[in-house]
Amino acid sequence: EAGVTQFPSHSVIEKGQTVTLRCDPISGHDNLYWYRRVMGKEIKFLLHFVKESKQDESGMPNNRFLAERTGGTYSTLKVQPAELEDSGVYFCASSQVSGIQYFGAGTRLSVL
Amino acid sequence: GNSVTQMEGPVTLSEEAFLTINCTYTATGYPSLFWYVQYPGEGLQLLLKATKADDKGSNKGFEATYRKETTSFHLEKGSVQVSDSAVYFCALPAGGTSYGKLTFGQGTILTVHP
Numbered sequence: 693e694a695g696v697t698q699f700p701s702h703s704v705i706e707k708g709q710t711v712t713l714r715c716d717p718i719s720g721h722d723n724l725y726w727y728r729r730v731m732g733k734e735i736k737f738l739l740h741f742v743k744e745s746k747q748d749e750s751g752m753p754n755n756r757f758l759a760e761r762t763g764g765t766y767s768t769l770k771v772q773p774a775e776l777e778d779s780g781v782y783f784c785a786s787s788q789v790s791g792i793q794y795f796g797a798g799t800r801l802s803v804l
Numbered sequence: 805g806n807s808v809t810q811m812e813g814p815v816t817l818s819e820e821a822f823l824t825i826n827c828t829y830t831a832t833g834y835p836s837l838f839w840y841v842q843y844p845g846e847g848l849q850l851l852l853k854a855t856k857a858d859d860k861g862s863n864k865g866f867e868a869t870y871r872k873e874t875t876s877f878h879l880e881k882g883s884v885q886v887s888d889s890a891v892y893f894c895a896l897p898a899g900g901t902s903y904g905k906l907t908f909g910q911g912t913i914l915t916v917h918p
Contacts, residue, residue, distance in 0.1 A: 696847070725905060735848075735908040737898065748905060783848060790903045795840070795848035 694718065696796035698784050704802045710772040713799045717766070717786030724767050725793060726759060730780035738782075741767060774803045806831040810894045810909025817884055817916050825879040825912045827868075827894035836903065837861075837870055837877040838895045842911075848893065851879075884916045 697716040705711050717724050726738040738757070739749040743764035752759070756775070761767040771778055781800050785793040811826035829837065839851040839861070852861035857872035866881045877894060894909040 698847075727906075727908075729911075732911070734910045735893065735895075735906075737905045737907070740905050751905075785848075787903070792850055792853070792903075793906065794850075797845070797847035 696784055696786050696794050698782075698796035698799050700799060701797065702800045702802070704804065705774055706804050707776055708773045710770065711774055711801060713769045713771075713782055713801070715767045715769070715784030715786075715796060717784070718794055721786035721788055721791075721794075722764070723787040723789070723791075723793075724761060725785040725787075726767070726769055727783040727785065728780050729783065729798075730777070735783065738769075771801075774801075776803050779803045805898050806835060806896050806907050808894050808896055808907055808909045811912055812910055814913040814915060817914070819886055819916055819918050820883045821916075823879070823881040823884045823888075823914070825892055825894075825914070827877045827879065827909060829875050829877065829894075829896055831875070831896060832899075834872065835897045837868070838906070839866070839868055839877070839879050840893045840895055840908075842891045842893070844890070851892070884914070886916045886918055889914055889916045 699714045724741040727735050729735045737751040740747045741761045744761050758770045781798045783798045785795045787793045808829045836855045838853045840848045841851045852863040854861040854870035860869045868879045891911045893911045895906045897904045898907045
């Protein structure tokens, strides 16, 4: 069974540009989460999808971040325009209902 | 909401040494507790979990006991190996449920030398 897959593994962009991160959850997992780890600090929750619906987006830092999950399958997280403080590692996780979260390898975003 | 405080590192040990990484939590109710590990170049993996007080989670020689009286979930291993070098995160659900969005500690970098 394939795990959670994230693309790209690393992205380097300049301040003001747009970046789109993608997450493919484990097949059949209705729950999809986005997290972020900035500058070696703790991993922080960004948002939670149940199928295609945003269940909780309380962790989204500002309106430069837009997450979508079309058809309840893969999800994208767009940052537009990117700022220096957006640099970090973005993790995606998926789970079944009330289940353990399985994480992807993360996307390392560097904003220069 | 729930929160977790994790011993900061980095921690450097010689092979076969004893490991303890401290984790304490503040929570409403009695949520599940987790240790996740991130090996170099890989994603977060669930290392072990405990779902109620006095439960002991164990995996790959690592153990952690859910201590309600001290609100702790310390990670231990009796004899570490070079392959245990990784970043370890203590975590629990942010709300009052057993699952759902997670709150993490800051992570502890463990380096094991031969």
